[in-house]
Amino acid sequence: MDMRALSKELKGIQRSQRGYAKIFRGPYGVCNGTIYKDRVRNFEVQDGKVVVGERTIPNIWLRDNCQCSSCMHDATKQRLLDTFSIPKDIAIKSHTIGQNVLKVEWSDGHSSEYTRPFLSHATRSAEFRAILRQGLTPIKLWDSSIASEAPTENYAQTSEGDVAQILKNIRKYGFCYVDGTPFDDPAATEFLLKRIAFIRETHYGGFYDFTADLASKDTAYTNIALEAHTDNTYFSDPAGLQAFHLLSHTDGEGGASLLVDGFKVAEEMSRTDRKAYEILSTVNVHAHASGNEGISIQPYRSFPVFEHDTATGDLLRVRWNSSDRASIELPIDEVEIWYDAARKFDALLKKKENEYWEQLTPGRVLIFDNWRVLHGRSKFTGKRRICGGYINRDDWMSKYKMAEFGPKTVLGTLASS
Ligand SMILES: C[N+](C)(C)CCCC[C@H](N)C(=O)O
Ligand SMILES: O=C(O)CCC(=O)C(=O)O
Numbered sequence: 001m002d003m004r005a006l007s008k009e010l011k012g013i014q015r016s017q018r019g020y021a022k023i024f025r026g027p028y029g030v031c032n033g034t035i036y037k038d039r040v041r042n043f044e045v046q047d048g049k050v051v052v053g054e055r056t057i058p059n060i061w062l063r064d065n066c067q068c069s070s071c072m073h074d075a076t077k078q079r080l081l082d083t084f085s086i087p088k089d090i091a092i093k094s095h096t097i098g099q100n101v102l103k104v105e106w107s108d109g110h111s112s113e114y115t116r117p118f119l120s121h122a123t124r125s126a127e128f129r130a131i132l133r134q135g136l137t138p139i140k141l142w143d144s145s146i147a148s149e150a151p152t153e154n155y156a157q158t159s160e161g162d163v164a165q166i167l168k169n170i171r172k173y174g175f176c177y178v179d180g181t182p183f184d185d186p187a188a189t190e191f192l193l194k195r196i197a198f199i200r201e202t203h204y205g206g207f208y209d210f211t212a213d214l215a216s217k218d219t220a221y222t223n224i225a226l227e228a229h230t231d232n233t234y235f236s237d238p239a240g241l242q243a244f245h246l247l248s249h250t251d252g253e254g255g256a257s258l259l260v261d262g263f264k265v266a267e268e269m270s271r272t273d274r275k276a277y278e279i280l281s282t283v284n285v286h287a288h289a290s291g292n293e294g295i296s297i298q299p300y301r302s303f304p305v306f307e308h309d310t311a312t313g314d315l316l317r318v319r320w321n322s323s324d325r326a327s328i329e330l331p332i333d334e335v336e337i338w339y340d341a342a343r344k345f346d347a348l349l350k351k352k353e354n355e356y357w358e359q360l361t362p363g364r365v366l367i368f369d370n371w372r373v374l375h376g377r378s379k380f381t382g383k384r385r386i387c388g389g390y391i392n393r394d395d396w397m398s399k400y401k402m403a404e405f406g407p408k409t410v411l412g413t414l415a416s417s
């Protein structure tokens with residue numbers, strides 16, 4: 001394939017990143033101040049079809065999403081029904097409408113019941129449905145002034161409610177401190193993280209406990225300063241949460257922690273330099289982790305710095321790690337456009353008012369959203385020991401959504417979120 005053809009193909013790939021054709025709404029979109037509240041709408045049956053507002057629900061969907069225990073397993077919540085055994089021309093033979101429920105006799109002999117909220121939710125716009133699916137909350141974008149009101153909870157020892165509150169803060173601010181965590185033994189930190197979900201095993205191990213000894217070949221294991229970055233840019237699915245607990249720092253100084261709200265800075269960029277924002281949202285970049293013997297981890301494809309929800313156009317994930325960056329997926333004679341845009345993002349990330357510096361202390365665990373908040377540290381001397389872990393995005397979001405919306409709402413909208 002010649003260069004021109006390749007370049008054309010790459011442009012096609014970038015254009016097909018859904019959301020680009022739509023709009024880059026920046027980081028808020030639908031959750032800009034809109035708290036999830038389902039105003040349940042009424043349905044009616046017209047000409048053999050269920051209608052809610054201006055939307056008509058196809059009978060195949062309704063039959064396929066029957067919630068009864070022979071169509072959906074009560075315990076596993078999995079579909080038991082063989083979708084493709086449903087006749088193509090499945091029809092409502094008869095129906096009755098109760099207070100809050102529609103009872104249907106189908107032409108295949110089956111009976112189903114659908115609640116009003118179920119039917120209402122199914123006909124919502126993609127944007128609205130994403131609120132639940134994504135666990136969107138009105139988020140608070142922040143800058144260095146967050147120092148005086150940093151979200152903080154206390155060591156969650158017993159109640160599920162404590163964990164829910166920590167996750168709520170993380171969803172809203174992108175991070176949360178957990179104070180009063182025992183630091184004589186890293187086990188307390190591990191226990192806390194496992195209350196959220198299991199810790200992800202990587203080539204650095206599972207629960208980590210590290211010092212500047214190059215135990216793994218990565219600058220994290222040195223005393224060199226680290227600029228604001230996200231971890232795991234070299235994974236197809238970067239960790240959702242990351243935690244640090246400074247257990248001790250003796251015989252030296254430095255090693256302050258840096259946090260930057262990637263969504264806030266992205267929002268600033270989408271307002272002030274739309275073109276650069278779009279370039280960082282469409283040009284894909286490769287990454288790697290190759291410091292350890294016999295290992296060169298690379299994602300199965302390259303990803304842009306800013307990724308957006310395909311249904312809503314909302315910003316979903318920031319990937320940014322200059323140390324671990326590999327190639328830029330552009331023909332070599334076009335890469336300058338990426339460098340120019342990236343330089344602008346870098347400058348915004350380094351603006352004094354966007355940098356929140358904090359010296360971590362033993363007892364305070366920092367847990368943050370690695371898809372949103374960038375972290376770094378200043379150089380240090382002496383012996384500094386940090387423990388922590390990675391948690392998958394899907395697993396912490398599961399915990400968060402069940403706590404925040406409740407199982408009834410989450411499970412009741414699976415067919416339509
Ligand atoms: C957190 N832990 C100490 C285990 C490893 C840090 C790995 C850092 C790596 N450069 C990255 O950005 O992912
Ligand atoms: O040493 C620190 O404070 C953080 C190092 C780091 O970026 C990491 O381990 O991911």
Ligand SMILES: [Fe+2]
Pocket residue numbers: 220229230231375
């Ligand atoms: Fe890191």
